[in-house]
Amino acid sequence: MNALHIKDGRVIDPANKVDEKRDVFIVDGKIATSAPQAKVIDATGKIVTPGLVDIHVHLREPGRSDKETIETGTLCAARGGFTSVVCMPNTSPTADNTGTIAYIKQRAAAVAHVNVFPTGAITKELKGEELAPIGSLKKAGVVAITDDGHCVQNNDLMRRAVQYAKMFELPVMDHCQDYTLAADGVANEGYWSLVLGLRGWPAIAEDMIVMRNILLAQDTQWQIHCQHISSANAVNLLREAKKRGVPITAEACPHHFTLTDESLKTYDTNCKMNPPLRTDRDRDAILEGLADGTLDCIASDHAPHCTFEKEVEFDHAPFGILGLETELALSMELVRKKVLSLPDLIAKLTHIPAQIVRLKKGTLSAGSDADVTIIDPERKWTYDVGQSASKSRNSPFHGWQLQGKAVATIVGGKMVWQE
C-alpha cells in the first residue's frame, strides 16, 4: 500500500468549501479519509490544495522539441505546482487528427511528470477553412477543441463548429482575434506602440470576437471559452453576457494581470505576446474581472520559444512567454493586493478550470485522484530562468522577487516535485 499523510496544513479545497487546518490522506493514488502507517509529510505553516490545473499550455511536442517537450514542459508544471495541464493543438503536425492525439497521450504516459490532457483543433491545420474530425478527436481523448494561436474568422464555420462540438459535449476554446483589425500588429495600439513605432494590435480586435463568441454561445446554447482575455472592453462584454446566463467562460493570464505595454519600452521581445500586454486600464479591468468572477480562471499560456528565435528584431520575434513556473507566485500577488481571497484564487487554479474542460480534477473529495499541491505562501524566492526546467528561456520575469511557491507536487499519490 502506497500511502501519504499530509499533516497539519491549512487545507483549502474550494470545491468542497473547505478552508481549515486538517490532514489529507492518500491511499493508492486516491484521496482517502485515513491512512494508517502512511508516510507523514509535515505541512505545518503550508497550504494544502487540490493539484493545480492549467488549461492553456504549449508543450511543443510533436514538432518543436527544441523549444519544449512533453517531459520538460510537464516538469515546469510540476515545479510550478500544477498537476494537470491542457495542451494546445498547434503542434507539428497539427493536433487535428487522431494519430497526433494518440502520440501525445502515448508520450505523456511515458515521460510526463503531470497529467496531460490534449485539445484538438477546430479546423484542419488551424487554417479556419474546414472542420477537423471533431468526433474522432473526442474519441481519441481531447478535452476541448481550439485553434489557439489562430482564430476561426468565418462566422458560419465557427457556428457549425460550436453546434457540432455540442453534440460531443466538447467545450470550444477560442483565441479571440479579428484578423482584419489585429492585422500585422505586434503591440497594443496605444501610447506605447505610438512612441515605440510598433504596429498596433488594437483591443477592439479581441472585443469583436469576444462579442461574436457571446452571440454564438447564446445562439447555440453551448459553451465557448475565451482564452487569455487582455482587454477591458472584453471583460465588460463578458460580464454583461454572463449576467444574462450565456454559457461563456474566460481565462486570464498572469502576464496580462501583472504587466502593461510600458514594459515594451526597451523592445524586450520577452514582453511580446499574443494578445499583447495592454494598458493600466485593461490590467485593472482584468483584476476586477477576476475578482467578480467574470474571468473564471487563470491559465499561463506557457509558450516556450528558443532564445535564438526571440533574440531578433521585435517585429520578427515570435509571440509568447514561459509561464508555468511563475504562474502561482504571480497569482498569489492577487491575494496580497486583496483582489482575491486565497480560497477564491485557489478555486481559479483548481476546480474551476477543471470544470471548464470537464475534468474530474481540482478537488480533495474522498475517492478523487490524489493530485495535491503543497504551497509555502511565505516563501520568498527569485525566479532565475537560467535554472528553468523548460528547454526555453523566454520569460520577462527573470530576476523577479516573488513570494509563494509550490514546495511539493503530488500526482496520483506520487510525489513528482519536492523541495
Added chain:
Amino acid sequence: MKTTPWNRKDLLGIQDLSPAEINFILDTATAFKQVGQRTIKKVPSLRGKTMVNLFVEPSTRTRTSFELAAKRLSADVINIDTSASSLVKGETLKDTALNLQALKADIITIRHSAAGAPHFLASRLKASVVNAGDGAHEHPTQALLDAFTIWEKKGKIAGLRVTILGDILYSRVARSNIWLLTKLGAHVTLAGPSTLVPRTFEQLGCRVTHNIDDALDGADVINLLRIQHERQRRSAFPSIGEYTAVFGLNKERFARTKSDALIMHPGPINRGVEIDSEIADCERSVILEQVTNGLAVRMAALFLCAGGA
C-alpha cells in the same frame, strides 16, 4: 578642460536626449558645416576608424549622406545594402552584428524596417550605433538637420509654431521631430487624415488637427511628410487624389500662410501629391538646404559618438 555634455556611445533617438545634448550636437554641426564650404572638404577627425552603413531597408539619400559625412571625417566606409547582404539569406541581425564586431567596425549606421533594431545592436556591440531610421520609431539625424535648418533661418527654435503635415502615424521623421521640437520649446501642430494622425499624439505634447487651414494658420515652419505607401499596409485614405485635394499644400493654401513661413520636406518629395511642384522650388522652400545641413549634422553625430573628442 571643457566638459562636454555628450558621453553617449550611440545615437539611437531624440526621445532620450536632453536639450543640452541636442544643442551640443547642433553647435558641433555648425563647426562642421564650415568644413563643407572649404576647398578641401575633409578633416582627419575619424581617420583610422571604420564605419559600416548597414542599410537593411533601401535608402539612397540617407545612406549617401552618412557615407559622405564619414568620408569628410576621414573614416573608412563600407556599405552593406539589403539586397547584397546575408540578412536576406537568413542570417540573423545578431549574427550580422557579431560579424561586424569581429571586423572591428567602429561605427555602425543602421537603417532598418523594424523599430528598435538599432537598440538591439547597441546593447550588444562595442561599436557606436547611429540610428539612420528604424521602422516608424525614430530618425534622429533627420530631426537634428531639420532643427539645424530652422535654427539657421529663424535664429531660434523656442516659441516657433511648427506644423508637421501628412502621414504622422507611420513616420519616424515625425516622431523624432516631435521629441526634438517640444524639448527645445517649439509649439508643434500635427495635421493630416484622422486615420494617420491619431489623437494619441496629443500625449506627446502636440496639437492635433485634421483641418488643413487650421494647421497652416500662423505656422512659422511647415514640414510636409511624404505619404509613405510602403508603411501604410492598409488604406488609410481613399486615394492619393483625395489626399491632395484635402491635405496637399497647393498655391491657394500656400497664399494664406505666413509670408516668412519655411517650407520643409525630408524627401524624397512626391511633386503634386503632398506639395505643389512650384512650392517645392519656391524661395521659402529650404528642402535642399536640409540636404546640405544633413551632412553637417551627421558629421557631428558620428564625431561625437565615435569618440572623436
